[in-house]
Amino acid sequence: MILDGKAVSNKILENLKNKIEENNIKANLVVILVGDNPASQVYVRNKKLTAEKIGIKSTVIELPVTTTEEELLNIIRALNNDDKVTGILVQLPLPTHIDKNKVVQVISPKKDVDGFSPENVGKLAIGLEPYYYPATPQGILMLLDEYNIPLEGVDALVIGRSNIVGRPMAQMLLKRNATVTIAHSYTKNLEEKIKTADIVVSAVGHKVVRCKMVNKNSVIVDVGIFRDSNGKLTGDVDFAVVSPSVKYITPVPGGVGPMTIASLMYNASKVYH
Numbered sequence: 001m002i003l004d005g006k007a008v009s010n011k012i013l014e015n016l017k018n019k020i021e022e023n024n025i026k027a028n029l030v031v032i033l034v035g036d037n038p039a040s041q042v043y044v045r046n047k048k049l050t051a052e053k054i055g056i057k058s059t060v061i062e063l064p065v066t067t068t069e070e071e072l073l074n075i076i077r078a079l080n081n082d083d084k085v086t087g088i089l090v091q092l093p094l095p096t097h098i099d100k101n102k103v104v105q106v107i108s109p110k111k112d113v114d115g116f117s118p119e120n121v122g123k124l125a126i127g128l129e130p131y132y133y134p135a136t137p138q139g140i141l142m143l144l145d146e147y148n149i150p151l152e153g154v155d156a157l158v159i160g161r162s163n164i165v166g167r168p169m170a171q172m173l174l175k176r177n178a179t180v181t182i183a184h185s186y187t188k189n190l191e192e193k194i195k196t197a198d199i200v201v202s203a204v205g206h207k208v209v210r211c212k213m214v215n216k217n218s219v220i221v222d223v224g225i226f227r228d229s230n231g232k233l234t235g236d237v238d239f240a241v242v243s244p245s246v247k248y249i250t251p252v253p254g255g256v257g258p259m260t261i262a263s264l265m266y267n268a269s270k271v272y273h
């Protein structure tokens with residue numbers, strides 16, 4: 001069965017829109033874009049349009065690529081102190097002269113809708129409730145929940161250990177009482193680990209999951225998205241050959257991507273004073 005991220009995302013966004021209207025939630029998301037990366041410009045535009053569609057005010061601050069690190073940090077500090085701003089998102093990647101770790105550390109954890117600040121990450125790591133969970137892992141759990149896929153007691157394999165997806169995904173699955181293995185480029189016998197896992201979440205950006213690796217009861221979540229040699233969007237999973245051989249699978253595109261946006265909007269709808 002296909003896990004339809006687009007359909008579930010639309011349902012979540014509609015519910016958020018109703019919630020925002022009914023509760024008169026005054027959310028104000030500020031997105032900062034540094035430089036003129038074409039892909040980033042598209043992502044930022046889509047985030048703004050989606051936010052406004054469901055009743056979240058959204059402002060984009062566009063800064064030239066020559067913006068210094070300190071100038072950016074000062075803008076974030078001002079937004080932290082602005083009571084009218086409820087959420088701050090700095091679009092990645094940043095120009096190479098700006099340290100993204102310094103940027104993440106400056107954003108107030110109560111406005112850090114990406115869930116990347118040290119306080120939010122630290123709370124997640126020790127089993128406490130952060131102000132925000134990272135959007136992609138949270139979106140994946142929302143998708144699995146919508147299809148009533150159980151997590152308690154299952155063997156889950158997370159392929160990839162990035163701070164954006166892999167690590168928080170593993171921690172969030174642990175929080176839901178799954179037994180979690182993290183695989184990476186140094187992992188031995190990856191094929192065997194994929195074959196025996198109940199749930200596989202792959203987030204590495206190249207083809208790693210193929211038909212012979214999986215079993216008929218597997219749930220496969222493909223986070224990777226890139227263009228193949230023919231320019232076609234694809235993911236970490238060989239969808240054509242794997243999909244008939246497993247119980248559930250996410251497509252690329254139309255799977256995790258829309259859920260990340262829905263999850264981000266869920267975060268942006270939260271208002272902390």
